[in-house]
Amino acid sequence: MSRMRVNLGRARLAGEDGIRLPSMVPVLQSFASEGIDPQQIEQKIRDEFGKPDIRGRIRPGMRIAIGVGSRGIDELARIVQSVVRELKALGAQPFIVPAMGSHGGASAEGQAELLAGYGIRERLLGVPIRSSMDTIRLGEVADGVEVYFDRLAYEQADGIVAVARIKPHTDFKASIESGILKMLGIGFGKHKGAAHLHRFGMERFGTLLPEVGKLVIERTPFLFGIGIVEDASHRTAHIEAVPGNCLPSREEELLVMAKRLMPRIWLDDIDVLVVDEIGKNISGCGMDPNVIGRSGAMRRFGDGPAVRRIVVRGLTEDTKGNAVGIGLADFTTRRVAERIDYAAMYTNVITAMDVSGGKLPLVMTDDRTALFAAVSTIGMRAPHEARIVRIRHTLELRHIHVSENMMAEAEAHPMMEPAGEPAAWRFDARGHLAD
Numbered sequence: 001m002s003r004m005r006v007n008l009g010r011a012r013l014a015g016e017d018g019i020r021l022p023s024m025v026p027v028l029q030s031f032a033s034e035g036i037d038p039q040q041i042e043q044k045i046r047d048e049f050g051k052p053d054i055r056g057r058i059r060p061g062m063r064i065a066i067g068v069g070s071r072g073i074d075e076l077a078r079i080v081q082s083v084v085r086e087l088k089a090l091g092a093q094p095f096i097v098p099a100m101g102s103h104g105g106a107s108a109e110g111q112a113e114l115l116a117g118y119g120i121r122e123r124l125l126g127v128p129i130r131s132s133m134d135t136i137r138l139g140e141v142a143d144g145v146e147v148y149f150d151r152l153a154y155e156q157a158d159g160i161v162a163v164a165r166i167k168p169h170t171d172f173k174a175s176i177e178s179g180i181l182k183m184l185g186i187g188f189g190k191h192k193g194a195a196h197l198h199r200f201g202m203e204r205f206g207t208l209l210p211e212v213g214k215l216v217i218e219r220t221p222f223l224f225g226i227g228i229v230e231d232a233s234h235r236t237a238h239i240e241a242v243p244g245n246c247l248p249s250r251e252e253e254l255l256v257m258a259k260r261l262m263p264r265i266w267l268d269d270i271d272v273l274v275v276d277e278i279g280k281n282i283s284g285c286g287m288d289p290n291v292i293g294r295s296g297a298m299r300r301f302g303d304g305p306a307v308r309r310i311v312v313r314g315l316t317e318d319t320k321g322n323a324v325g326i327g328l329a330d331f332t333t334r335r336v337a338e339r340i341d342y343a344a345m346y347t348n349v350i351t352a353m354d355v356s357g358g359k360l361p362l363v364m365t366d367d368r369t370a371l372f373a374a375v376s377t378i379g380m381r382a383p384h385e386a387r388i389v390r391i392r393h394t395l396e397l398r399h400i401h402v403s404e405n406m407m408a409e410a411e412a413h414p415m416m417e418p419a420g421e422p423a424a425w426r427f428d429a430r431g432h433l434a435d
Contacts, residue, residue, distance in 0.1 A: 019372045020384040022403040026420035027410050029266055029398050035235030038075050042082045045226070048241035049086040057159065057223045057243070060091025064223070065130075065157035067099030067150075069187050070114050072281035072318065073165050073228060074236045077119030080163060083226060084125050087161075095128040096120060097153045099162060099187035101194030102351035103280070105344050108132050117318065130156070133190050138219045141211040145200055147185065148193030154220055162187070162225040166254045168262060170285040171295050171354065174206025175252045178284075180225030180242060181213030188216070191351060198353040210248045217244040227254050232263035234395045263397040264291060265389060266413050267406060268305045271378045274371070274390040275312050278326065279319030280348075285357060286325020287312070288394040294328055296356030309374040313367055313433070315339050316393070324348045327359035330377075331370040335432070337363045366431030 036044060049055060058064070064087050068080055080096070087094040096115070104110030112131040115121075122129050135148040136155075153160055162183045169177035176182075185208075186194045200208060216222060222244050229238040238257060242250045265273075278286035289295035293304025312329040314336060315321065321341025326332060337360065349358035364370040375383035390401040399419070402410050410416045426434040 019376065021371060021375065021425050022384055022386060022388060022405055023422035023424050024388065024390060024401040025404055025407055025418055025422045027400050027402045028417050028419040029400060030415045031232035031263060032261060033231050033233065034237040034261060035231050035233060036237060036239070038078065041075055041078050041236060041239065044239045045079065045082040045086060048239065051241065053243050054224055054241045055090065058087065058090040058092050062092045062158040063156060064092045064094040064159045064161055065097050065153035066094055067097055067153065067160065067162045067183060067188055068115060068120055069164060069183055070100035070103040070280070071165055071284070072118070074230055074234050077124070079226065079228065079239070080120055081125055083161065083163060084127055095130055096125065097150055098131050099150065099183050101186045101189060102191040102347060106133065106191040106347050106351065135190050135192050139215055141215050142208065145208060145212070146196050147212050147215050148189045148196065149216060149220060150188045150190055153188060157221060159221050159223045161223055164225055165228045165230065166251060167230070167258045168255070168290050170283060170289045171202040172205050175255070176206065176209050176248050177255055179251050179255065180227055181209045181248055181251060184216040184222065185209055185212035195351045198351060202354065213247060217247065227251065229254055229258045229261065231261045233398060237261055262290060263395065264303070265305050265397060265400070266415050267389065267402065267409055269387060270305050270307045270389050271381065271386040272309045272311060272374045272388045273307045274388065275310060275393060276391065277314045277316045277393045278312055278323065279316030280322050280324065281316055281318040282393045282395050283325065285328065286323060287328060289328070291394040291397065292328065296327060296354050308378050311370050311374050312336060320344070322348060324357045326361065327357045329361040331362050331364055331374050333364055333366055333370050367433045368427045368431040371425070
Protein backbone atom coordinates (compact mmCIF):
# COMPACT_ATOMS: atom_id res chain seq x y z
CA MET A 1 0.00 0.00 0.00
CA SER A 2 1.48 3.32 -1.09
CA ARG A 3 0.71 6.40 1.01
CA MET A 4 2.02 9.93 0.90
CA ARG A 5 3.31 12.17 3.65
CA VAL A 6 2.04 15.71 3.08
CA ASN A 7 3.97 18.55 4.70
CA LEU A 8 2.10 21.83 4.31
CA GLY A 9 3.36 23.72 7.29
CA ARG A 10 0.61 26.07 8.41
CA ALA A 11 -1.00 27.52 5.29
CA ARG A 12 -2.85 30.75 5.91
CA LEU A 13 -5.34 32.70 3.86
CA ALA A 14 -5.35 36.41 3.34
CA GLY A 15 -7.85 37.89 5.79
CA GLU A 16 -8.43 34.52 7.45
CA ASP A 17 -9.02 36.02 10.87
CA GLY A 18 -11.94 38.04 9.54
CA ILE A 19 -13.71 35.18 7.74
CA ARG A 20 -17.11 34.24 9.14
CA LEU A 21 -19.16 31.22 8.13
CA PRO A 22 -22.98 31.24 8.10
CA SER A 23 -24.77 29.19 10.75
CA MET A 24 -26.03 25.77 9.68
CA VAL A 25 -29.46 24.22 10.20
CA PRO A 26 -30.22 20.47 10.22
CA VAL A 27 -32.80 19.62 7.56
CA LEU A 28 -34.75 16.45 6.86
CA GLN A 29 -35.23 15.62 3.17
CA SER A 30 -38.00 13.28 2.01
CA PHE A 31 -37.97 10.89 -0.96
CA ALA A 32 -40.24 8.36 -2.59
CA SER A 33 -39.46 5.23 -0.57
CA GLU A 34 -40.23 1.72 -1.77
CA GLY A 35 -37.78 -0.24 0.34
CA ILE A 36 -38.34 -3.95 0.94
CA ASP A 37 -38.21 -5.23 4.51
CA PRO A 38 -34.88 -7.15 4.72
CA GLN A 39 -36.78 -10.14 6.10
CA GLN A 40 -38.83 -10.27 2.87
CA ILE A 41 -35.82 -10.38 0.53
CA GLU A 42 -35.48 -14.16 0.73
CA GLN A 43 -39.15 -14.61 -0.17
CA LYS A 44 -38.83 -12.14 -3.07
CA ILE A 45 -35.94 -14.14 -4.51
CA ARG A 46 -37.81 -17.40 -3.92
CA ASP A 47 -40.72 -15.97 -5.90
CA GLU A 48 -38.40 -14.97 -8.75
CA PHE A 49 -36.94 -18.47 -8.92
CA GLY A 50 -40.50 -19.79 -9.04
CA LYS A 51 -41.13 -18.11 -12.40
CA PRO A 52 -41.21 -20.72 -15.19
CA ASP A 53 -38.76 -18.73 -17.37
CA ILE A 54 -36.20 -18.81 -14.55
CA ARG A 55 -36.86 -22.19 -12.96
CA GLY A 56 -36.88 -23.88 -16.35
CA ARG A 57 -33.31 -22.78 -17.06
CA ILE A 58 -31.83 -24.76 -14.17
CA ARG A 59 -31.21 -28.50 -14.46
CA PRO A 60 -30.03 -30.78 -11.64
CA GLY A 61 -26.27 -31.11 -11.58
CA MET A 62 -25.60 -27.85 -13.43
CA ARG A 63 -22.52 -25.95 -12.28
CA ILE A 64 -23.61 -22.32 -11.93
CA ALA A 65 -21.16 -19.40 -11.66
CA ILE A 66 -22.68 -16.51 -9.71
CA GLY A 67 -20.99 -13.22 -10.56
CA VAL A 68 -20.82 -10.78 -7.64
CA GLY A 69 -19.42 -7.26 -7.94
CA SER A 70 -17.57 -4.85 -5.68
CA ARG A 71 -20.32 -2.30 -5.04
CA GLY A 72 -21.78 -1.83 -1.58
CA ILE A 73 -25.22 -3.23 -2.42
CA ASP A 74 -27.77 -3.24 0.39
CA GLU A 75 -28.18 -6.71 1.93
CA LEU A 76 -25.74 -8.14 -0.63
CA ALA A 77 -24.78 -11.15 1.50
CA ARG A 78 -28.43 -11.98 2.15
CA ILE A 79 -29.25 -11.67 -1.57
CA VAL A 80 -26.34 -13.86 -2.67
CA GLN A 81 -27.06 -16.42 0.04
CA SER A 82 -30.69 -16.59 -1.11
CA VAL A 83 -29.63 -17.07 -4.74
CA VAL A 84 -27.28 -19.86 -3.66
CA ARG A 85 -30.05 -21.51 -1.65
CA GLU A 86 -32.54 -21.42 -4.53
CA LEU A 87 -30.02 -22.81 -7.00
CA LYS A 88 -29.17 -25.65 -4.64
CA ALA A 89 -32.87 -26.37 -4.14
CA LEU A 90 -33.14 -26.89 -7.89
CA GLY A 91 -30.25 -29.36 -7.80
CA ALA A 92 -27.56 -27.01 -9.14
CA GLN A 93 -23.97 -26.74 -7.90
CA PRO A 94 -23.28 -23.01 -7.56
CA PHE A 95 -19.96 -21.24 -6.99
CA ILE A 96 -19.05 -17.56 -6.69
CA VAL A 97 -16.78 -15.58 -9.02
CA PRO A 98 -15.85 -11.92 -8.47
CA ALA A 99 -17.22 -9.86 -11.39
CA MET A 100 -15.65 -6.49 -10.70
CA GLY A 101 -13.27 -5.58 -13.52
CA SER A 102 -10.06 -4.17 -12.08
CA HIS A 103 -11.26 -3.51 -8.55
CA GLY A 104 -9.53 -5.05 -5.56
CA GLY A 105 -6.17 -3.84 -6.83
CA ALA A 106 -6.70 -5.87 -10.05
CA SER A 107 -5.64 -9.05 -8.24
CA ALA A 108 -7.47 -12.32 -7.57
CA GLU A 109 -6.65 -12.08 -3.87
CA GLY A 110 -7.80 -8.47 -3.64
CA GLN A 111 -11.12 -9.27 -5.30
CA ALA A 112 -11.78 -12.22 -3.00
CA GLU A 113 -10.94 -9.97 -0.06
CA LEU A 114 -13.45 -7.36 -1.25
CA LEU A 115 -16.18 -9.99 -1.37
CA ALA A 116 -15.23 -11.20 2.11
CA GLY A 117 -15.67 -7.65 3.36
CA TYR A 118 -19.29 -7.81 2.22
CA GLY A 119 -19.87 -11.15 3.94
CA ILE A 120 -19.41 -13.23 0.77
CA ARG A 121 -17.33 -16.05 2.29
CA GLU A 122 -17.12 -19.75 1.52
CA ARG A 123 -17.86 -20.89 5.07
CA LEU A 124 -20.94 -18.66 5.32
CA LEU A 125 -22.40 -19.50 1.91
CA GLY A 126 -21.32 -23.13 1.75
CA VAL A 127 -20.06 -22.80 -1.83
CA PRO A 128 -16.59 -22.23 -3.34
CA ILE A 129 -15.33 -18.76 -4.26
CA ARG A 130 -13.14 -19.00 -7.34
CA SER A 131 -11.23 -15.82 -7.99
CA SER A 132 -8.92 -15.39 -10.96
CA MET A 133 -7.90 -12.56 -13.27
CA ASP A 134 -7.47 -14.93 -16.23
CA THR A 135 -9.75 -14.27 -19.20
CA ILE A 136 -10.66 -15.61 -22.61
CA ARG A 137 -11.38 -13.54 -25.71
CA LEU A 138 -15.01 -13.97 -26.77
CA GLY A 139 -14.79 -11.91 -29.95
CA GLU A 140 -15.32 -8.30 -30.93
CA VAL A 141 -18.14 -5.85 -31.58
CA ALA A 142 -18.49 -2.53 -33.37
CA ASP A 143 -15.22 -1.43 -34.96
CA GLY A 144 -12.73 -3.71 -33.27
CA VAL A 145 -13.88 -3.57 -29.65
CA GLU A 146 -12.57 -6.82 -28.17
CA VAL A 147 -14.63 -8.56 -25.50
CA TYR A 148 -13.02 -10.64 -22.73
CA PHE A 149 -14.63 -12.86 -20.10
CA ASP A 150 -13.67 -14.61 -16.87
CA ARG A 151 -12.02 -17.89 -17.92
CA LEU A 152 -13.09 -19.79 -14.80
CA ALA A 153 -16.75 -18.89 -15.29
CA TYR A 154 -16.58 -19.68 -18.99
CA GLU A 155 -14.82 -23.03 -18.70
CA GLN A 156 -16.12 -24.39 -15.40
CA ALA A 157 -19.79 -23.36 -15.46
CA ASP A 158 -22.79 -24.81 -17.29
CA GLY A 159 -24.69 -21.63 -16.49
CA ILE A 160 -23.89 -18.07 -15.43
CA VAL A 161 -25.92 -15.72 -13.20
CA ALA A 162 -25.05 -12.06 -12.57
CA VAL A 163 -26.06 -10.31 -9.34
CA ALA A 164 -26.06 -6.62 -10.26
CA ARG A 165 -27.50 -3.33 -9.03
CA ILE A 166 -29.19 -1.28 -11.75
CA LYS A 167 -28.57 2.43 -11.29
CA PRO A 168 -27.62 5.64 -13.09
CA HIS A 169 -23.99 5.68 -14.19
CA THR A 170 -21.65 8.31 -12.84
CA ASP A 171 -19.98 9.28 -16.14
CA PHE A 172 -22.49 9.01 -18.98
CA LYS A 173 -26.22 9.07 -19.71
CA ALA A 174 -28.00 6.50 -21.90
CA SER A 175 -30.87 4.01 -21.88
CA ILE A 176 -28.45 1.40 -20.44
CA GLU A 177 -26.02 2.55 -17.74
CA SER A 178 -24.87 0.55 -14.67
CA GLY A 179 -26.43 -2.87 -14.33
CA ILE A 180 -26.49 -6.42 -15.64
CA LEU A 181 -25.07 -5.67 -19.09
CA LYS A 182 -22.25 -3.58 -17.66
CA MET A 183 -21.34 -6.43 -15.32
CA LEU A 184 -21.29 -8.89 -18.22
CA GLY A 185 -18.94 -6.74 -20.29
CA ILE A 186 -16.77 -5.08 -17.65
CA GLY A 187 -17.23 -6.95 -14.37
CA PHE A 188 -16.74 -10.42 -15.84
CA GLY A 189 -14.13 -8.98 -18.22
CA LYS A 190 -11.76 -8.59 -15.26
CA HIS A 191 -8.86 -6.14 -15.52
CA LYS A 192 -8.09 -6.91 -19.16
CA GLY A 193 -11.65 -6.60 -20.40
CA ALA A 194 -12.42 -3.51 -18.35
CA ALA A 195 -9.25 -1.75 -19.48
CA HIS A 196 -9.91 -2.56 -23.14
CA LEU A 197 -13.50 -1.30 -23.11
CA HIS A 198 -12.55 1.90 -21.31
CA ARG A 199 -10.06 2.67 -24.08
CA PHE A 200 -12.98 3.57 -26.32
CA GLY A 201 -14.26 6.29 -24.00
CA MET A 202 -17.24 6.65 -21.69
CA GLU A 203 -19.13 8.62 -24.31
CA ARG A 204 -19.55 5.38 -26.29
CA PHE A 205 -20.67 3.21 -23.40
CA GLY A 206 -24.35 3.84 -24.06
CA THR A 207 -24.10 1.99 -27.37
CA LEU A 208 -21.19 -0.33 -26.53
CA LEU A 209 -22.63 -1.96 -23.40
CA PRO A 210 -25.72 -3.42 -25.13
CA GLU A 211 -23.57 -4.72 -28.00
CA VAL A 212 -20.98 -6.23 -25.67
CA GLY A 213 -23.71 -7.71 -23.48
CA LYS A 214 -25.41 -9.26 -26.51
CA LEU A 215 -22.16 -10.94 -27.54
CA VAL A 216 -21.56 -12.27 -24.02
CA ILE A 217 -25.10 -13.68 -23.84
CA GLU A 218 -24.65 -15.36 -27.24
CA ARG A 219 -21.24 -16.90 -26.53
CA THR A 220 -21.43 -17.89 -22.88
CA PRO A 221 -23.96 -20.00 -20.95
CA PHE A 222 -25.52 -16.86 -19.41
CA LEU A 223 -28.88 -17.66 -17.84
CA PHE A 224 -30.22 -14.53 -16.14
CA GLY A 225 -29.34 -11.55 -14.02
CA ILE A 226 -30.60 -10.74 -10.54
CA GLY A 227 -31.40 -7.05 -11.05
CA ILE A 228 -31.47 -4.95 -7.88
CA VAL A 229 -32.91 -1.43 -7.63
CA GLU A 230 -32.36 0.65 -4.49
CA ASP A 231 -34.26 3.61 -3.09
CA ALA A 232 -32.90 6.96 -1.90
CA SER A 233 -31.96 5.46 1.48
CA HIS A 234 -29.79 2.77 -0.15
CA ARG A 235 -32.39 0.12 0.72
CA THR A 236 -33.39 -2.64 -1.65
CA ALA A 237 -36.57 -1.49 -3.39
CA HIS A 238 -36.92 -4.10 -6.12
CA ILE A 239 -35.40 -7.48 -7.01
CA GLU A 240 -36.03 -9.21 -10.29
CA ALA A 241 -34.58 -12.16 -12.17
CA VAL A 242 -34.14 -10.96 -15.76
CA PRO A 243 -33.57 -13.68 -18.41
CA GLY A 244 -31.02 -13.05 -21.14
CA ASN A 245 -33.74 -12.87 -23.80
CA CYS A 246 -35.35 -9.93 -21.94
CA LEU A 247 -32.17 -7.83 -22.13
CA PRO A 248 -31.65 -4.98 -22.78
CA SER A 249 -35.33 -3.91 -22.80
CA ARG A 250 -36.16 -4.90 -19.22
CA GLU A 251 -32.97 -3.34 -17.87
CA GLU A 252 -33.92 -0.07 -19.58
CA GLU A 253 -37.24 -0.12 -17.69
CA LEU A 254 -35.56 -0.87 -14.38
CA LEU A 255 -33.12 2.02 -14.94
CA VAL A 256 -36.10 4.38 -15.26
CA MET A 257 -37.30 3.10 -11.87
CA ALA A 258 -33.82 3.56 -10.36
CA LYS A 259 -33.61 7.17 -11.57
CA ARG A 260 -37.01 7.94 -10.07
CA LEU A 261 -35.94 6.56 -6.68
CA MET A 262 -32.39 7.92 -6.50
CA PRO A 263 -31.39 10.38 -3.76
CA ARG A 264 -30.76 14.04 -4.53
CA ILE A 265 -30.25 17.42 -2.93
CA TRP A 266 -33.51 19.31 -3.42
CA LEU A 267 -31.79 22.72 -3.50
CA ASP A 268 -29.87 24.25 -6.38
CA ASP A 269 -27.31 27.08 -6.65
CA ILE A 270 -24.93 25.87 -3.94
CA ASP A 271 -21.73 27.82 -3.30
CA VAL A 272 -20.00 25.19 -1.17
CA LEU A 273 -20.88 21.53 -0.76
CA VAL A 274 -19.14 19.88 2.21
CA VAL A 275 -18.89 16.08 1.89
CA ASP A 276 -17.84 14.34 5.09
CA GLU A 277 -16.87 11.03 3.42
CA ILE A 278 -16.23 9.58 -0.01
CA GLY A 279 -15.45 5.96 -0.90
CA LYS A 280 -15.82 3.14 -3.38
CA ASN A 281 -18.54 1.64 -1.18
CA ILE A 282 -20.50 4.87 -1.65
CA SER A 283 -20.08 5.23 -5.40
CA GLY A 284 -17.78 4.00 -8.13
CA CYS A 285 -16.68 7.65 -8.27
CA GLY A 286 -16.31 8.03 -4.52
CA MET A 287 -19.21 10.48 -4.48
CA ASP A 288 -22.05 10.14 -6.95
CA PRO A 289 -21.86 12.72 -9.78
CA ASN A 290 -25.64 12.41 -10.11
CA VAL A 291 -25.88 13.94 -6.61
CA ILE A 292 -23.07 16.50 -6.67
CA GLY A 293 -23.87 17.68 -10.20
CA ARG A 294 -20.37 17.29 -11.67
CA SER A 295 -18.29 14.49 -13.15
CA GLY A 296 -14.69 14.16 -14.22
CA ALA A 297 -15.55 15.34 -17.72
CA MET A 298 -18.26 17.92 -16.93
CA ARG A 299 -18.74 20.62 -14.35
CA ARG A 300 -22.50 20.13 -14.77
CA PHE A 301 -23.71 16.54 -14.85
CA GLY A 302 -27.20 15.11 -15.07
CA ASP A 303 -29.92 16.72 -12.98
CA GLY A 304 -27.65 17.49 -10.02
CA PRO A 305 -27.32 20.97 -8.51
CA ALA A 306 -24.98 23.72 -9.62
CA VAL A 307 -22.11 23.57 -7.10
CA ARG A 308 -19.21 26.05 -7.19
CA ARG A 309 -16.87 24.48 -4.62
CA ILE A 310 -16.69 21.00 -3.09
CA VAL A 311 -14.80 20.20 0.11
CA VAL A 312 -14.08 16.54 0.97
CA ARG A 313 -13.29 15.90 4.63
CA GLY A 314 -12.71 12.15 4.84
CA LEU A 315 -12.64 8.64 3.41
CA THR A 316 -14.88 5.76 4.48
CA GLU A 317 -13.27 2.85 6.27
CA ASP A 318 -14.62 0.40 3.69
CA THR A 319 -12.86 2.14 0.79
CA LYS A 320 -9.50 1.04 2.30
CA GLY A 321 -7.67 4.13 1.10
CA ASN A 322 -9.01 4.13 -2.47
CA ALA A 323 -9.93 7.79 -2.85
CA VAL A 324 -11.03 7.64 -6.49
CA GLY A 325 -13.26 10.63 -7.09
CA ILE A 326 -11.21 12.96 -4.91
CA GLY A 327 -10.44 14.79 -8.16
CA LEU A 328 -14.06 15.96 -8.29
CA ALA A 329 -13.42 18.07 -5.19
CA ASP A 330 -11.83 21.52 -5.07
CA PHE A 331 -10.43 21.26 -1.55
CA THR A 332 -9.51 18.51 0.89
CA THR A 333 -7.23 18.19 3.93
CA ARG A 334 -3.84 16.78 4.75
CA ARG A 335 -5.55 14.15 6.91
CA VAL A 336 -7.39 12.83 3.84
CA ALA A 337 -4.34 12.99 1.53
CA GLU A 338 -2.26 10.95 3.96
CA ARG A 339 -4.90 8.19 4.16
CA ILE A 340 -4.99 7.61 0.40
CA ASP A 341 -3.76 4.29 -1.02
CA TYR A 342 -2.34 5.79 -4.19
CA ALA A 343 -1.57 2.41 -5.80
CA ALA A 344 -5.22 1.30 -5.54
CA MET A 345 -6.56 4.68 -6.68
CA TYR A 346 -4.20 4.98 -9.63
CA THR A 347 -4.93 1.41 -10.79
CA ASN A 348 -8.63 2.24 -10.72
CA VAL A 349 -8.48 5.52 -12.65
CA ILE A 350 -5.92 4.32 -15.21
CA THR A 351 -8.04 1.25 -15.97
CA ALA A 352 -11.09 3.50 -16.37
CA MET A 353 -9.13 5.77 -18.75
CA ASP A 354 -10.32 8.77 -16.73
CA VAL A 355 -7.47 10.12 -14.65
CA SER A 356 -9.43 13.14 -13.44
CA GLY A 357 -10.86 11.18 -10.51
CA GLY A 358 -7.36 10.49 -9.16
CA LYS A 359 -6.04 14.04 -9.24
CA LEU A 360 -5.64 15.79 -5.92
CA PRO A 361 -7.58 18.97 -5.20
CA LEU A 362 -5.96 21.72 -3.14
CA VAL A 363 -4.78 20.05 0.06
CA MET A 364 -5.31 22.28 3.08
CA THR A 365 -4.00 21.78 6.60
CA ASP A 366 -7.37 21.14 8.25
CA ASP A 367 -11.16 21.40 7.89
CA ARG A 368 -11.25 25.00 9.02
CA THR A 369 -8.74 26.16 6.42
CA ALA A 370 -10.41 24.12 3.68
CA LEU A 371 -13.79 25.68 4.44
CA PHE A 372 -12.35 29.17 4.64
CA ALA A 373 -10.60 28.66 1.30
CA ALA A 374 -13.82 27.43 -0.30
CA VAL A 375 -15.99 30.35 0.81
CA SER A 376 -13.21 32.81 -0.07
CA THR A 377 -13.07 31.65 -3.68
CA ILE A 378 -16.74 31.55 -4.71
CA GLY A 379 -16.40 35.07 -6.12
CA MET A 380 -20.10 35.96 -5.89
CA ARG A 381 -20.93 36.53 -2.25
CA ALA A 382 -19.09 37.42 0.92
CA PRO A 383 -17.99 34.36 2.92
CA HIS A 384 -20.66 34.89 5.60
CA GLU A 385 -23.31 34.98 2.86
CA ALA A 386 -22.15 31.74 1.18
CA ARG A 387 -24.83 29.17 0.38
CA ILE A 388 -23.47 26.01 2.04
CA VAL A 389 -24.80 22.46 2.16
CA ARG A 390 -23.16 19.73 4.22
CA ILE A 391 -23.80 16.00 3.73
CA ARG A 392 -22.35 12.86 5.27
CA HIS A 393 -21.95 11.18 1.86
CA THR A 394 -23.95 10.85 -1.35
CA LEU A 395 -25.87 7.78 -0.17
CA GLU A 396 -27.15 9.52 2.97
CA LEU A 397 -29.18 12.55 1.95
CA ARG A 398 -32.14 12.40 4.30
CA HIS A 399 -30.30 14.24 7.05
CA ILE A 400 -28.30 17.18 5.73
CA HIS A 401 -27.24 20.62 6.97
CA VAL A 402 -28.10 23.81 5.12
CA SER A 403 -26.79 27.32 5.75
CA GLU A 404 -29.31 29.57 7.46
CA ASN A 405 -29.49 31.88 4.45
CA MET A 406 -31.00 29.01 2.38
CA MET A 407 -33.73 28.09 4.85
CA ALA A 408 -36.49 30.10 3.18
CA GLU A 409 -36.09 27.91 0.10
CA ALA A 410 -35.82 24.76 2.18
CA GLU A 411 -38.96 25.52 4.15
CA ALA A 412 -40.86 26.26 0.95
CA HIS A 413 -39.88 22.92 -0.61
CA PRO A 414 -42.48 20.16 -0.08
CA MET A 415 -39.74 17.53 0.40
CA MET A 416 -37.72 19.42 3.04
CA GLU A 417 -38.33 20.46 6.64
CA PRO A 418 -36.19 21.93 9.44
CA ALA A 419 -34.97 19.37 11.97
CA GLY A 420 -33.28 21.65 14.53
CA GLU A 421 -32.01 25.10 15.35
CA PRO A 422 -29.23 27.07 13.63
CA ALA A 423 -25.76 26.40 15.03
CA ALA A 424 -22.31 27.84 14.40
CA TRP A 425 -19.47 25.74 13.02
CA ARG A 426 -17.30 24.28 15.81
CA PHE A 427 -13.66 23.30 15.31
CA ASP A 428 -11.35 21.42 17.68
CA ALA A 429 -7.81 22.41 18.60
CA ARG A 430 -6.47 20.81 15.42
CA GLY A 431 -8.80 22.81 13.18
CA HIS A 432 -11.10 19.90 12.33
CA LEU A 433 -14.88 19.93 12.74
CA ALA A 434 -15.69 19.00 16.30
CA ASP A 435 -18.91 17.07 15.58
